[in-house]
Amino acid sequence: MKKYLSLILLLLQSVASHAHVGSSGVQMQAQAGVYKVLVSVTPPDVIPGTAQVSVFIENGEPQKVSVRPIYFYSGDKGAPTADPLSPVAGGKGQFQGIVWLMEWGSSSAQITIEGKQGKEELIIPVVAVSTAERSMPKGLGIGLGIVGLLLFLLMITTIGASVSDGLLKPGQSLTAARKRKRWINMGIATVVCSLILYGGSSWWDSWAAEYRQWLYKPLNAKTAVVEADSRRVFQLKIDTTNWDRRLKGSMLSTLIPDHGKIMHTFLVRTPGLDAFAHVHPDRKDSLTFEAALPDLPAGKYLVYSDIVQYSGFAETIVDTLVIDPPKAPAKVLAALSEDDTYITTDPLDAPGRAPMGENVVICGKPGTKTVFKDGSYAIWEGKPDKPLEAGKPYQLNFEIYNPDNSPCFPEPYLGMLGHAVVMRSDGSVYIHLHPSGSYSVAAEQSFESRISDTAHVAKWPKPDVFRDSIDRHLAKLAAMPTVDREIFLMQEMGMYKVTESGMTGMEHGTRISFPYSFPKSGRYRIFLQIKRNEKVLTGAFDVKVADPATL
Known part of the structure; x- marks a missing residue:
């Protein structure tokens, strides 16, 4: 036991997910003016990410529904413009779409309804946090690794050829000096490209470590x-x-x-x-x-x-x-x-x-x-x-x-x-x-x-x-x-x-x-x-x- x-x-x-456990979706049933509204928001498990938004308006004649994120830290003044939700084909009063959540922490989705009965707004709290890490499929990783190695070798040989073979006129052959210059430039290119790859890898590792810290x-x-x-x-x-x-x-x-x-x-x-x-x-x-x-x-x-x-x-x-x-x-x-x-x-x-x-x-x-x-x-x-x-x-x-x-x-x-x-x-x-x-x-x-x-x-x-x-x-x-x-x-x-x-x-x-x-x-x-x-x-x-x- x-x-x-x-x-x-x-x-x-x-x-354990922020609010509640194992149930990250948020549902709201509310009265926005004359509109009786049921809203469902499914937040992403990685921030930045997109939340799925569904709106069902039981009564009234809504013509346009839009959504925008509002973050507690930046408030209404720092919020982006609203994005329209698309009407669901064959579903009266139903609208669906996405909203981007770019900031970690306490967020919300502001729903705006416009119709013959006027314009109304409501806000639904959404906890925006990263709870998952995405891993690359093994096959894709191997494939990208091979392509990266080929590009690395191609870059080095191209730089070497640019100071040797690429300068030859038809019928000429490489001199010992040009061969030496080719190998010197290829060596320099190898060092420079390796430093670039190392810097990119270090940046990525640092970013990934910071992301894990904010999980x-x-x-x-x-x-x-x-x-x-x-x-x-x-x-x-x-x-x-x-x-x-x-x-x-x-x-x-x-x-x-x-x-x-x-x-x-x-x-x-x-x-x-x-x-x-x-x-x-x-x-x-x-x-x-x-x-x-x-x-x-x-x-x-x-x-x-x-x-x-x-x-x-x-x-x-x-x-x-x-x-x-x-x-x-x-x-x-x-x-x-x-x-x-x-x-x-x-x-x-x-x-x-x-x-x-x-x-x-x-x-x-x-x-x-x-x-x-x-x-x-x-x-x-x-x-x-x-x-x-x-x-x-x-x-x-x-x-x-x-x-x-x-x-x-x-x-x-x-x-x-x-x-x-x-x-x-x-x-x-x-x-x-x-x-x-x-x-x-x-x-x-x-x-x-x-x-x-x-x-x-x-x-x-x-x-x-x-x-x-x-x-x-x-x-x-x-x-x-x-x-x-x-x-x-x-x-x-x-x-x-x-x-x-x-x-x-x-x-x-x-x-x-x-x-x-x-x-x-x-x-x-x-x-x-x-x-x-x-x-x-x-x-x-x-x-x-x-x-x-x-x-």
Whole structure:
């Protein structure tokens, strides 16, 4: 088992992609004026590179859609001109194209829609980092090497001939002096060409070394369960060993809250994915974060912690954690934050075999329902025995019902009407979804502020002052009554506006939709979270995803 977990951790660290894990594509569902828009951006794994952009406009009459990159460092003033997206033949309201991402770091794609209903813009955060190195095919390398050697010899012989054979008149033969001059010039040419090749090789090696230095390296952290005041505490300490200050700097002091929390942490027991917790560790210092540990069953857990930098650069910190049985009974639940929650459910490979208890739910699948612990339930629209297709964009639609089968209108939870965590069975894919999409709302807000800023170069705040101001803001949020806090978060994130007649903005109904594209085939578990009667409820669904060629 230890060897198995080591392999999982190695796999997670090798695929840990900036925001989320193993799922680099970004989806956004938004209302841009009268246009209801679904945007999908697939960033490149090498920078500079091209990101694939797809836009689907559900209503209105769009005539032109364009896209341009905006980098946090240079802002709107330093952004290039927009490139048009091409209409998809036979696809009403669908546009596709590419956008070049030239700068490493926090980036975004600004979408401009022009049509009969006017001109609207929206911005979708994109983390632009290099995560791969391209290797030359062996056959091509051998071929280019042979051609290069021939050109090298041809250059030397040509220079030698230019001072000997090339100067002969018809019928003349080379003299000893000219032969000597030819060999001298060929020797000089050999030295000069060799120096040129050496200089080019050194330049290339230097450039490649610099590129490798800028390859994205995920944050490392050590997680543990510690005892504090007769209760168990989850603790995360970020590891700064061998930290390159040029790349990271003081970023940990300039984190910004997302959905009112400085960190979102998910713990999922492996290998069955049969225990799940969503907690929000508080910042104790720049490197240490802590939260009360839920009453989770003992076992090995995959840990995913989401943070967002001031620049809008979102990252997921990955680790594994062993939770042992408590040494003595403790009232752990009383110490949990009202926004923290956990459940246990049936193992992925043994459906229906879940121990009964207060926080136990039974997994469903597409077309079936999952009952929450208060008797309300969710139905995932779809066919239960039909696999989904990898790489295809989906709207994951869930209908919510009260225990008496009447439609249920969920209450806001951390400023959203629903949250979902998607995980592949081996943990190699993890993503935290919202009805707005798979991007960080805090990152979107950062870019909106940056665009309104006319500075050509981003101004970085003083780390200590900024951290203190964020901590005061978080303390103020925590002291608010729940309803006031949720209204504040909804309006702060710009997703909804609260009026006397209710909420406006994104749809508020009994259906919650999450736009997502499963990156690869496999077995997945989806943890759905809503809020009802001021209680956070969590359900679980399983689904199989297949490669398009096998369907």
